[in-house]
Amino acid sequence: MEEVDIPTYFICPISLQIMKDPVTVETGITYDRESIEQWFLTTNDMSCPVTKQPLPTDNSNDSMTPNHTLRRLIQQWCTINAINGVDRIPTPKFPLNRIYAVKLVKDLGVPHLQQAALKKMEALASENERNRRSMAEAGVGKALILFIVTCFQEGKTNGLLEALRVLHHVWSVDEETKVAVIGNNDFLESLTWVLGLNHDNGHNHMLLLKIEAILVLKMTIPVVNTAQLERLKLEFFMNISTLLSEKKISQKAVKSALHVLVEACPWGRNRMKIVESGAIFQLIELELLKPEKHVTELIFNLLANLCCCADGRAQFLKHDGSIAMVSKRILRVSHATDDLGVQILSSISKFSATHGVVLEMLLVGAVSKLCMVMQADCPAYLKKKGLDLFVISLEVVEQAVLAEAGGDKCGVVAEVRGEGGGGDAIVGDDGGGEGAGDGGVGVGGGEAGEIVLEDEEGGADEDSNEDEEEALLFEDVVEGSGMLQGFRGVGGGGGGAPGSVEEEAGVLPSGKVGAQRRNVPREVS
Known part of the structure; x- marks a missing residue:
């Protein structure tokens, strides 16, 4: 060529x-x-x-x-x-006449002319911006809102798909349409009804209807008033949650659904309804599919807000992969995701930190990721937040170990905070695995040990991370600072030996990571 x-x-x-x-x-x-x-x-x-x-x-x-x-x-x-390879330029069509656009609006009010008028509107709106402006000036947006509300009241779907598509096209150029939805509760209820339609008339057709409805809803939510947002029903959020579970939904529709939830989430009542709708499970499942960056940021934004309430944290912990998913995304997507991820882990550690949850954080690499946050090129406030979360995690681990071993305070948290020397560590069964710690941040005379889990036959199952680089950095941070010497049972000068924790004692969860933590009360004061 x-x-x-x-x-x-x-x-x-x-x-x-x-x-x-x-x-x-x-x-x-x-x-x-x-x-x-x-x-x-x-x-x-x-x-x-x-x-x-x-x-x-x-x-x-x-x-x-x-x-x-x-x-x-x-x-x-x-x-x-x-x-x-040059494509021929087609002859441009004659610009849409405003008089003709007004005629199409009038045809919407005639039952036997509605379908033809909607199809002509869809074809004209998809051609160019000039046609869309002419249709907006003729009042097409208001007429379509009335048509959609009528379909909702009469329970019919004929012409509904075309009406939603045309409304989506003309919305951006029609300010009068935006004004028309303010205070119009019937229109929001109509979109909620469309999102909840069953698949009796064909799955693909109904899915297309729901996708167009969520696209229009995304543009509607930012312009409605506060009173309308506060009165959103549980059905509204359940329908959106169900839509997110669809396999064939487009990325544009997914983003629109997430934007709608983000706009509604700041109100406490809506937050509880989102949790009740089961959206948290769908959000985690969606993130496990490794979506694009913007989708991940929207999901983490929602999870951070929903984990501010007790029911939200409870639903979050019910998913076996929740903590692992959050820790995996930190330092891998964006600075916004890092901040929100640490905020999620902080909410869990402060208000729902049973020893099973915190030790799961150790097993899935969440604690090692916090070490990376403290060492990485992150803002100072984020490093401070990561350090505080790290200290909370160690406090819960220390309490759990002492409760099982019956030993004295090992000084783990004191070492992290730099509060004097650490005491002897007793991590094991029947007082075994003792090791004297030197105390003080960054002292650590002996070689760093490892957190091990012994089974009934005496074998060891090392704490593993998916990323070897993350694990190595975690070891470097801990070995250099002496943070975990007391917990690991490694004494100064190499005198100590790695401690062990019996599975049947319940200190570390056995089998599936998230299985045991659900049997323990989540909220701690």
């Missing part, structure tokens, strides 16, 4: 692409119609982009003259160069 030289007068000065519908403004400069209209819309500058001369501010579309001669030359050139 030969390289094609495009004549410069075929190129639009704005888009630098071949013009499809060339129009000439009063200054004599020719632009592609879509490009110059988008220029006027986004810049609010009614002047020629090339000459900077002012252009008429009233009825600017009529002041642009179609350059039919240039368009025919472009089409002829495209036909000649089709062998080189």
Whole structure:
């Protein structure tokens, strides 16, 4: 295929692409119609982009003259160069007349003309921005809102898909439509009804309806008033949670659903309803699929807010992969995810930290990830938050170990905080595995031991991380600071031996990581 030289007068000065519908403004400069209209819309500058001369501010579309001669030359050139892969430019359609748009709005009120009018609206709205503006000026948005509410009240779905699509198209250019939904509770209930439709009429068709409804809902939620947001029903959130569980849902619909939940989450009542709807489980399952960065940030934003309440933390801990998922994403997605991930772990450790939960954090690598946060290039407040969480984790581990071993305080937390020397560590069965700690942060005379778990036959199951690099950094941090010498039962000068914890004692959960923690009360004061 030969390289094609495009004549410069075929190129639009704005888009630098071949013009499809060339129009000439009063200054004599020719632009592609879509490009110059988008220029006027986004810049609010009614002047020629090339000459900077002012252009008429009233009825600017009529002041642009179609350059039919240039368009025919472009089409002829495209036909000649089709062998080189150049696509022919189609003849542009006549711009939508406002009178015709008003006629389509009137046809919506006639039952036997509704379907034809909706199909014509959908075709026109999908063509270009100019048609969408003409439809908005004719009041198409308000008419469609009324049509959707009527469908909800009468329980019919004929024409509903087309109506939602057209409303989605014209929403961004129609300010009157945005005003019409403020205080309109019937419209929100109508969208809730669409999201809850069953699949009796075909799964694919109903799924398309729900996807269009959630796209419209995403644009609706930010403009409704506070009273409407506070009165959202449980059914509303249950339908969104069910939609998130669909396998064939598009990424755009997933983002829209998450945005809706984020907008509604700040209100306490809504937060409880989101938890009750089972959304936390769906959010974790969605994140385990490794979605794109923005989706992960939205999910962590929701989980951080939902874990602020006791029921939210309880539902979070019911999922066996919740803590592992959060720890895995920290330092791997974005700074926002790091902050929210540490906030989630902090909420769990402060208010739901049984020894089973905290020791699970050790097993799945959450504590080692906190060490990485303290060493990584993170903001100071995040490192402080990570250190506080690390201390809380060690306190719970220390209490659990002492409760089983019956020994004296081993000084683990004191070493982390730099509060004097550490005492002897007793981690084992029947007083075995003692080791004297040197005390003080960064002292540690002996070689760092390892947290081990002995089974009934005396074998050891080492604490493992998926990432060897994370595990090595964790060892470096701990060995350099002496943080865990007391807990590990490693004494100064190499005199100590790694301690052991019996599975049947219940200090470390046996079998599935999340299994034992659910049998222990989660909320601790």
